[in-house]
Amino acid sequence: MYRNELDKIKEGIHNKLESLSWGDMSIERKADKSIVTEFDIFVSDYIKKVFEESGHNYNFFSEEDQERFEFPVIVLDPIDGTREFAKGYGECAVSMAILYSADIKDERNFGWIYNPFTGFEITSDVKFPLGSRHAHADAINIMISRSEWEKGAYKKDFSKNFRIAPLGSIAFKLGLLAAGACECVISFRDKNIWDIAAGVVICHSRGIYSDEITDLADKKLNGPFIFCRDELKDIVHEEIERLKSS
Template identity: 45%
Template structure:
């Protein structure tokens, strides 16, 4: 089922949902923006993409004993599981920015599965089916990495931006950042604050497939077993973790 034809159809239907909702002079009205109980925002795109993916995988959910765990449908978590963030970067979506992705992981176990990330604005897409060649050499000068806009705004990364040993850029959507890392667009991604599993499952799988690892305060995480993962998370190559831990994690 998880083949190029399936992804092509899913991509087309996601694009149609987003196009129908953002093709308006008033994003707030067309997106149907509202606030959830935790004061985060949600849009009609989030709910419609969640419903779409649930329908696409209904046979696995109903017949294959797969759990469906989406940001908009948090009733069932376990493995095997379909883990979805319909739009990671909802705040950016609501502002009309292109820093967001659909983040889908179909996980047989907490450490293995299939991943798909798709940005309906830019067309950026990466999945477990995407062909690639491992780099022969890596960055030999300063390491470049993406960090959270929210972490930066709260002043949690002042020590990082003051560093002359790294090049740092703040970008929305952790899933989008992990997709960029997996595609070779940066050397690391750092999150100081906790992340929900729907935020990072697909991106982490893609990084694992391409030889990058996930660390928490310098200790490797090899399985995503909890619905929320504590912060001080670094995704990078093994060779860089000692330097990055000492540079990023403020003592």
């Protein structure tokens, strides 16, 4: 699904990366104090152009081009983890969802997460439920935001059977969760729809859900969020509630 468009987008992204002069890359600060680079703008404009030229009649709602959030719509974060990207880290990802409705169970909805540095790519159209984890493990592996970690999440007194790893980009983390690289992703902060739409759709296709997200109807979603394998959900929620009360 959308393979021709995705291959063209990846080619354009790599060509742009090869031409970037990192020392002279344009970086601006937006009103909300977050940063935007020329690469963010390029990816946003280029993806919009690719789908328009392919004849798809979708509305477009990108972090850098908030044209219209009406279904059917392309919801895009052109580079989730811009702060890490600007530093040259690989903890970032292109996060794109094509939503036909707000229903997270709508089989027409499509999600794509792609890390141009590592080549990691995952889509929702490959149905591969992870199922229960049968192998014994000493700890439940949880990924959290690097920025939340730096702002004090590392001070939270998680039980010894939880192993916490900070990683930039919520989209990248959700893609890795759907691929089986961890058991849980937790974010304590609110998210914009472009941050997590693709990740929600992809995780749903792999049988991973968040009780906090029942649909994709709003531009802003209130945290905290817990994305977790079903068989571990009760344990993780109990741990978060314990941390809240401690």
